[in-house]
Amino acid sequence: MLTLRSLVTAATAGLTALTVALPTVQAAETAPLVDGTYTYGETSEPQTTGATYMTFEVYQGRWVGAFYQPQSAFDCFVGEPDGNRLALTITDSYSEETYSYDVAIARNGQVAAQRGLQTELTLGGLQELSAPSDLDREIIATCREALAD
Numbered sequence: 001m002l003t004l005r006s007l008v009t010a011a012t013a014g015l016t017a018l019t020v021a022l023p024t025v026q027a028a029e030t031a032p033l034v035d036g037t038y039t040y041g042e043t044s045e046p047q048t049t050g051a052t053y054m055t056f057e058v059y060q061g062r063w064v065g066a067f068y069q070p071q072s073a074f075d076c077f078v079g080e081p082d083g084n085r086l087a088l089t090i091t092d093s094y095s096e097e098t099y100s101y102d103v104a105i106a107r108n109g110q111v112a113a114q115r116g117l118q119t120e121l122t123l124g125g126l127q128e129l130s131a132p133s134d135l136d137r138e139i140i141a142t143c144r145e146a147l148a149d
Helices: 004-012 134-146
Strands: 017-023 036-041 053-059 062-068 074-082 085-091 098-113 116-124
Touching: 036 134, 053 134, 062 085, 062 134, 074 134
Parallel strands: none
Antiparallel strands: 017 116, 036 053, 053 062, 062 074, 074 085, 085 098, 098 116
């Protein structure tokens, strides 16, 4: 049976380009991610059938979000950067089982941004979408509620 977990694993296996900004006021290894809402996908076009997307909210260094495919179920995750990886705990939407999933990260220098000089971070091979959609925000809200401590 094809599950979203197997799709996420297959889709992210060879990926190399998710970019997120990190403040540079602290050491790069421990700097919290810039608070905000982000959506990345295998394609930069939103809601492409068959493409996998990662949508998430960063708040005080903690990531809450989901992997999903349009018109399909989504699997929520919570995580945070840990050295050269993003350590996620994903909850399967059907079985409610949790499993760990690491995404390699690389710091690619500094870029100017609205919040000042920031470090560019690369994860997997996903492309940033211009803005999270209403659906992305609903998914994030559902996951935030489902994964509340």
